[in-house]
Amino acid sequence: MIYVVRHGQTDLNKEGRLQGRQGLPLNEYGIEQARSLRESLQNIKFDYVFSSPQERAVQTAELATGVKAKVDPRLDVFDLGEADSLKKGEVQMVGGVPDSSIYKGVEEIHSFIKRVFEFMQELKNEYGSRDINILLSGHRCTTGCIGAYFEGIPEDGNILKFSSDNGHYKVYTF
Numbered sequence: 235m236i237y238v239v240r241h242g243q244t245d246l247n248k249e250g251r252l253q254g255r256q257g258l259p260l261n262e263y264g265i266e267q268a269r270s271l272r273e274s275l276q277n278i279k280f281d282y283v284f285s286s287p288q289e290r291a292v293q294t295a296e297l298a299t300g301v302k303a304k305v306d307p308r309l310d311v312f313d314l315g316e317a318d319s320l321k322k323g324e325v326q327m328v329g330g331v332p333d334s335s336i337y338k339g340v341e342e343i344h345s346f347i348k349r350v351f352e353f354m355q356e357l358k359n360e361y362g363s364r365d366i367n368i369l370l371s372g373h374r375c376t377t378g379c380i381g382a383y384f385e386g387i388p389e390d391g392n393i394l395k396f397s398s399d400n401g402h403y404k405v406y407t408f
Contacts, residue, residue: 267401295371315339
């Protein structure tokens with residue numbers, strides 16, 4: 235089973251700001267959410283725990299499982315470039331991402347999907363035929379993209395609809 239966890243709350247989440255690679259660690263409520271996840275997942279033995287390199291995702295993975303997370307850069311948050319940490323309502327968007335003609339450094343959505351899907355395919359090739367439990371800790375974008383790996387990319391392209399709320403998870407199988 236694949237358990238896909240979205241990190242707990244940070245102050246940027248609380249303030250309604252876009253949170254990318256300049257993000258913050260978990261706030262007190264986010265720590266509580268991760269501990270609550272641990273209670274929800276307490277009867278599951280995780281064979282592998284993978285996380286985005288962002289501190290908030292690593293914190294969530296390790297608090298939720300008690301296992302040291304293996305960081306993989308392919309699970310990193312979508313790079314928001316200059317739009318990182320801005321108020322959501324103030325950012326000019328194209329689809330679900332900041333407009334790269336306005337904000338420098340915004341990751342290209344197809345490159346983002348490709349890197350996450352490549353990670354998932356590698357995971358499937360390595361562990362897909364085994365009866366094990368894997369936890370993946372990430373962000374709204376990465377949890378949504380992982381959901382799209384299993385469910386397919388929606389016609390409208392909105393992979394975020396597959397994401398979880400902060401401190402929640404979804405379960406998939408290969």
